[in-house]
Amino acid sequence: MSKSVALTLKHVFKIELLIIYVAIINFGFSIYFKTWSNKKISELDSQMLKIQLEENSGNFNHDDLIEKLTYDYTPFTYFDEELKTELSEIIELLETNQNTIEPIITFQNNIHQTQNRLNLGYDTLLYCSLILIMIAVFLIVEKSFKNRIDLHRLKVMSEEQSKISRNLHDGVAQDLAALKLYLEKEDISKSKFYAQQAFNEVRYMIGTTHLNLNESFEEIVKKLAATLEANYNISTKVYIGSTKIQDLSENVQIELIRILQEALSNISRHANASNVEIRFVDGIDDFRFIIKDDGKGFSEEEVELKNKQSAKKHYGVSNIKERVELLGGTVNFISEVGTTIAITIKDSVR
Incomplete structure (x- = not known):
């Protein structure tokens, strides 16, 4: 060695x-x-x-x-x-x-x-x-x-490839399987529905993987929101009332963008939502990152139970939690009317 x-x-x-x-x-x-x-x-x-x-x-x-x-x-x-x-x-x-x-x-x-x-x-x-x-x-x-930067980029690329693979399996592949089933049954209505679902999923993945990370944080967030809205007809509003965001290092900002991508991907595939709000606001010694939808909601216990009982695994919640923990922050999943993901990052994280 x-x-x-x-x-x-x-x-x-x-x-x-x-x-x-x-x-x-x-x-x-x-x-x-x-x-x-x-x-x-x-x-x-x-x-x-x-x-x-x-x-x-x-x-x-x-x-x-x-x-x-x-x-x-x-x-x-x-x-x-x-x-x-x-x-x-x-x-x-x-x-x-x-x-x-x-x-x-x-x-x-x-x-x-x-x-x-x-x-x-x-x-x-x-x-x-x-x-x-x-x-x-x-x-x-x-x-x-420079080598560390290159390794970080490779890590991000690897994570993105894994995410695309997982999304293809969890979303597009299952939509295509359902499409095949209903085509065989000659159910045109449901066949069109699942064909449109697969089409929307592919378009959304293409949009989110062509982000220019050299743009400002606010521009990237707005583009992600616009991509979700265009492909899934989900009204998406962005409110950035935080001045602390700009003081964060590029690596931390990229992690926040990845968290947002994961959350929006989960909403598009599972929430059946019509409206989404994305908020960044400052606290006294922290800032808050809030993603709220008006979908059907879920609980962490429900996700864990499904993962145990089914061969099909759902990693969205665990991925978000892991990324937030790496930033030294905390995350809460609140399911009342829809789902609210509330993330808090301390000012000490730069």
Whole structure:
């Protein structure tokens, strides 16, 4: 499992991981060479001080130091022609036992300047490594965010496909089965009725699956109401008196639209209603989403009993409850005159 996850990460974040590898390698080499060069310069500076101290005490015999300077430090000055020339002059003076204090002071000043330039270069490389890592992290976060959005879209599409399949089974398929039965009985009146029912159901599903989620929340709700009214001749009124709706995140608004679709689908197939009201109103610390029809009504207990006794399942109520719970809200199904679905969402949900 861990190997497959690692392979997936390498595949998804290939460029980002490459940037991180380059940054780490650059960081490691920069630290190593900066430490090494500073150490060499410090040792060379110590050797120059040692020569000055010995010459101040009258000792001009530096055979051991000449060999060390020639083999250990001369190669170190190859990158700087001026330093190389100055060190060569100092070694020549040491070999002839001449005074080297002034050339050494000049050499030390130059080598310290060189050290500052080298450190600036290495520090620049280190900062470049950090910038590369920050870029890689930004790309990973951005790609992860996009992947989450894509996964959410796929989830919504999957849910929509399941809903269409369920509606085809619960609505259109049964209407067509009834149509076939009454055609065989040559009952023209009922055949026309079920043909019209199947036609209305298909038209309604087409209308609700072609919603543009980039439109405003109010426009989408009104289009859903208009689709229900056009296909089922059910008078549908929309009242949006909530200002809090606009403060909700896009994901929450989409969930509310899915809840409304589920409720209207149930009304069209089961309620035998003539009028529907859809209301969004603000409370003190919440807002209310109310869907009311004047149909025959139902109770949750009645739906549960039918689901237990029949092979044909009804998932509309449970789907609405699950979606509301995901939003941290509450839902009540009130059946007096018709059915009222009252949903309450707290202000903390954004």
